[in-house]
Amino acid sequence: MHASDIHILAVGTALPGPAVDNAALARRFGMEAVWEQWIDVFIGTRTRHLSVDLDSGEIRSSLAELATAAAGRALAEAGLAASDIDVMVLGTATPDVLMPATVNIVADRLGINELPTYQLQSGCAGAVQALDVASTLLATGRHRTALVLGGDVSAKHFDLDVDLRALSPEELVNFVLFGDGAGAAVLSTEPVSGSVAIRAIVNRLTGLGRAPGQVIEWFGLADRHADRPAASEDYKMIEESVPVMAGEILTELLDGLGWDADDVDYLLPPQLSGRMTARIMRTLDAPRAQEITCVHETGNNGNALPFLQLERALPKMAAGDRAVGIAVESSKWIKAGFALEKI
Template sequence: MADAGITVASVGTALPGPPIDNARLGALFRSGPVFEQWIDSFIGTRTRHLAVDLDTGEIACTLADLGETAGRRALAGAGVTPAEVDLVVMGTATPDALMPATVNLVADRLGIDGVPTYQLQSGCSGAVQAMDVAHQMLSTGRHRTALVLGGDVCAKHVDLSIDFARLPPEQLVNTVLFGDGAGAVVLTTEPGPVRLRRVLVRFTGLNRPPGQSVEWFGMGDRHDERIAFHEDFKAIEESVPVMAGEILEELLKDEGWTSADLDYVLPPQLSVKMTEQIVRRLDIGDAREISCIADTGNAANALPFFQLERLLPDMPPGAKAVAVAVESSKWIKAGFVLEKAG
């Protein structure tokens, strides 16, 4: 959807606990230096933050906890009170529970009431989908200020009692690839320097098998032998760089820009190695890459907010930025365009 005078007033993020490095995971998996070298060579992530205590197995914080912290930071950064928020939208693949929706828990804790709230169930495009919903609703003129949240906490899927050394590679990768976190932005119709010019969300998974699936177990199937996570890494490796290029090309075309006009690109953050592969395929000219994956791990719907947190303070007047996100569970193209007034 094209720009309708929507601006990004602020961003806030939250991470659980201290960073967990590869040596710590190597000790947990009883694999030592060989495991660390494998992560460095094939994943590239240096640290990630986890909402589970690796010593006790206890869940240290929830998505609602992180969303509250990120939301408070975003509101404070924008100088906006809870009473001034008239729309809340959240994107996540791992809500704390099926009901109540995590977005409503966060709104309650922040003191936001009497406004529309929406929670979108989606993977790595969920944060952008949440931005799209807020962008469209603000564009109607019926709302002025939106709090947009995104994040994921995979702690409920971590079982420290298993023998990690015996896991097949596809399950082991999921254990080291992901991290937990949350982020938030305040979008407003008030004038501001950073405009959210356009948001793109498009489902492209017709007749395509999922690239990723996450099971949700209930009382009736909690002892089922199905694994919680499944990824088709070959399909993801083949499809995501191509889709990322298509997203960037479409957003530039819609704006009437070329790659030479770009100052910043926020690429998909699957892993360090995958992001490097994607960026090599993108036509970004001299644009600066904004990535956070090496330090945060794949924190899914929190990632665009971590990228924005790094981008916004450095954007000079007139700078142009494009963010790209790919949802590989059922193949969604997503992205957004920012421009700072000059």
């Protein structure tokens, strides 16, 4: 954990295409009879935004396109130009290609050059890890302003011709759980009126000896015909582990800062799904906190989620208000979180 005088000046987000509801998803895969009800009962997500068009199969948005749009909105909100950025960090589990790094494509599209860029490969903790890296770099005094990005696009893993009735539950859940999107935040060592100070960040691998809760494969020419699934997850393991880990993250943040649970005005819980987020909230001790949740409408779009939550939370915060965000990476179990205070 670390605390420093790093401030979030602005946040921007981007979502692809129109919202896709459960009925449309069920119709596309011929599962109307049971699937829509199953999504509602077990997942609890009403809509999501997808980079792939369900009718044509066309991929409409790349991660670079969404991240560039989110970055542009964050910069405009902060009143800064792209040339004001000193360092860029992107967290994602789904880069557009292995090389070049997506962060560098975004920089090119923004017209940014001659600065250090970093891309972190991570699941749902990637956005917090990117905040951690950027905050640490700013705290050295070498840089003044950072652009932090996070997002995921799952279009590469969407097989529109698959027979869902033949899939295992570990594969089936991926068709209803996830959405696509990107977010960006502008960080600075120089506060402005109404900015939010980052008081602490938790970022820690805790997966020693534990089996992965989620696996996303990539295939090359040698194994492109492999029969292993492109994406799978142990949802039961995630369901059991994430609420416990979320509680541990909240406790660590509060204890490290000397805050009481009653001091938290806004709580940004993990956004796995509508049902899971509700279950996690019941386990968290923050009795006064207003919950900031978006997964019901956006789906689980991975590293975009903390930015979508921040975009909703920051306008609500008054001077002195405190917010805590929590993220859990289940592929190899990473605890992540942050604490903010409106100055």
